[in-house]
Amino acid sequence: METNRTIPDAALVARCREGDGEAWGLLVERFSRYVYAICVRAFQLTQPDAEDVFQDVFAKVYGGLPKLRDDGAIRPWIAQLTRRACIDRLRADRGETPLDEVEPDGVDDRLAELDEALAVREALLALPEACREILDRFFARDESYRTIGEALDLPPGTIASRISRCLEKLKAAMEDPEAALRQVDG
């Protein structure tokens, strides 16, 4: 199984278009949290609505890949598909409500933040597995020091310092992505 670290978006899209099932899996994995976060964080959909939109979006992505003009523009395209699907879902629930009344306040700011979050997540992939896991468990999965300690077989007292060190590595990776990749690959 390939990892999702080094394949550029455009190359992944090209492979999906050729019917490469593994590439499709990597593409779904790469953008799944992003799509989900747009649904539940930006548009505050319920879980059942979010699930419908999530699956609809990936079905549209899969069906629309042959027509995508710029393979490198997959992220904004997915964002646009998701936004439109969320609006359609909210309007379906509330009747023919005007667009500006169904969109939650501050949705543009939230979407911009999710774009940044996706970039941070990509930078995270340049870190060693141990760092990726501890940062994801603590910040994204909201696990306690105790839960993390039990899962990773680490004394709870060391978790905070490890998180701090890994955050510093992430900061360095964002400031110099190529150096971070060399460190992991080397």
Next chain:
Amino acid sequence: MIRVTTTDIEQLARLLGALPPVPAGWVEAAMELPLWGAGLDELVARAESDAAFRARLVADLESALAESGLNPTPRILAEARQRLSL
């Protein structure tokens, strides 16, 4: 290319928390799209050329999908109904 406007540690920590894990099963279902999409294509093509097969689909879509190797989840059933104009 997204430009991240900060490498401030607190901001990075906040952004790490902005993309929560997707509930179990959703990602796997999306990954299977090519598999069941191709299966559904075959099924629809056969239904268009074989009236008896189409009649079986109309009578019991769920069983017909399962016999064709497609797991008849609500999503696949809905897609099949739409594609077959049922």
